[in-house]
Amino acid sequence: MKKRIRIKDIADKAGVSTGTVDRVLHNRGKVAPDVKKRVLAVMDELGYERNLIASALAYNKQVRIVALLPNPTQDPYWQQTTDGVQQAIKAVQHYGLLVEPVYFDVFDAKDFLVRAKELLQTKPQAMLFPPLFLEAAGWLLEACAAAAIPTVLINTQLEQGKSLCYIGQDSYQSGVLGARLLDFGLQQGQTACILNLDFQTASAQHLHKKEAGFRDYFSAHPQKQIQIIRQDFEGFQDVNKCLVFIKQLLDTHPKLAGIFVTNSRAYKVLECLKQLPERNIKIVGFDLLEANLEHLHAGEIHFLINQNPVEQGYEGVMSLFKHLILKQPVEPLQYLPLDIVVKENVDYYLQRHATLEVLGKTL
Amino acid sequence: MKKRIRIKDIADKAGVSTGTVDRVLHNRGKVAPDVKKRVLAVMDELGYERNLIASALAYNKQVRIVALLPNPTQDPYWQQTTDGVQQAIKAVQHYGLLVEPVYFDVFDAKDFLVRAKELLQTKPQAMLFPPLFLEAAGWLLEACAAAAIPTVLINTQLEQGKSLCYIGQDSYQSGVLGARLLDFGLQQGQTACILNLDFQTASAQHLHKKEAGFRDYFSAHPQKQIQIIRQDFEGFQDVNKCLVFIKQLLDTHPKLAGIFVTNSRAYKVLECLKQLPERNIKIVGFDLLEANLEHLHAGEIHFLINQNPVEQGYEGVMSLFKHLILKQPVEPLQYLPLDIVVKENVDYYLQRHATLEVLGKTL
DNA sequence: TTTCTTTGTGTGTGCGAACACACTAAAGAT
């Protein structure tokens, strides 16, 4: 082991006490400028690195943070994110980080705001949330900044600067990738559909970026002359409405041969397709939800792109752990990989979810 | 924070001292059977979990382990594994784990044996290596077992039992996946080639498994009537020999339209193809080597399957860290995901390599 | 009985950092 430099070593060499070195380290002030300079010089010379283990042990404080998440019972996608957060909670709960999950109605921006305001009253020391509702999230970010509460954003990327970090996928690129994957199954002159099964209000720009990526891919690959259409549909919760919509979509576009479902609800489309006369439609969707996996195994979903919702939740909490407890710097932009998932490699991604490590992942 | 149960809490409740609890915890013996039973009962009742942070701090011992790896200058694939090991070394060096990398000639089983024997003399407290040479590796495993030296295997899977854990890909399944990916680019009646650019001695069974997976996929999908051939070629280091070989391969099989290169040397094939009259051959290969990435970006490699060599090295060392320092249980079989990589998602995997975390990954 | 082992148990110290607290000296207030 390279002999580790301790605070005491610095203190000795600089001719001060460990207390002074500590004050320099933590910017607690009350150090004479020349002494501070000397200490810093010695630290630099000896190459001091904080011993995270000893540091974490001695920093014996409780930190309470809040994870404001969509109600997981409303959407299996958010269930996965919640799972990731829960795993992280288990990992860090004994080390001074108390994570309080709070759920809002995924379809209701007002509910998000109400919860957010309530939570701010309780003065958490950090917040984690997906900024699904642009305005409300913007307001919350401002409020947190004003109260000096660090924030971690997941799932939906806003411009950087206001938050400690963003963890999630690169939407634009996921659109490009979706196009590439769908392209494998398309023939000359066929039609591909970008399908937004969502409420417009929620994550609008998010989806726009995916669309842009998708279109840009086909612009850059005009050989097959694929025609691209886009459909937005909000009634996906009602099976009958959904059926009518899909039927009409197919009827209107006889050359339609591929659908890019821009979020995790590809299974909704397949529920409908099954009830209609068979037609060879390639589907590219997102995320390893149970419902999607069934169709993937049945060969009805062509590809799934894994946005790693579990990891988003897990890494989100872990980033705050690093920031607040370990006091390590945090990477402000953490794009998670866009995993291409087919039947033949899905197991390994599912397995990974099962074993996100505890002390294994953060020490 | 859930009030953490400490050793002292157990001691109090069981009416013994912390020293006794400690002896029970670490099986140091010298505890009366009835006392031991009582302590265990209390531990169970209160749900004790060791505080890994305090534990790691107090366990103030130096542990030396050895990583016996192929010479990274001989093969860029092993350079990546070495990179992962190096990153892990940085992460753990201050926490009592001294990792000593030693390199052997990747083409020479004898060299492996010689190094292994030398290393055994130095009595390392654990070993990490890829069992490339079946016999030599088997011998080393036995020797380590005899000396009670735990071993971690990476890259090439042997039957479990002799080692602490295996970290790497599932070879069979990677063959299946390779077939699936190649299948996208093949037409009715074409020929696909399994190409082993390797020395037979090294990793023979490893490659056999890939072949089996590959063949099984096409057996299960006979619709396109793909004919499968296999070629082994050892002269891949000599550009001219290689060219002759590829030329002959193409000439002999006019319907050849896809090549599955079973290791990371797909770029070798492309070097040759470029010098031959153009012919549309789909290539599926392994691993994100610089040379492969160039061809991926140029669209000449159809797909790459990422076997995560960096992670193999990194996680290998980390597993030993967990075992030896943190004394956490280690998952004996750690299949890394088989990432499907195309131009559109490659960046995220490369980025991940750059940011394998330090304390971030193991706490 | 005395002495030596063996077995079982408690005590004490160290790990490195964080932080509360005590203390000093000098400046400022009354």
Next chain:
DNA sequence: ATCTTTAGTGTGTTCGCACACACAAAGAAA
């Protein structure tokens, strides 16, 4: 002239655990 304040610094305790050591009791050998 005395008291108060404050900047600057050192000391000591704490965190939870690991492990060496001390020590007692009980049994064995003399």
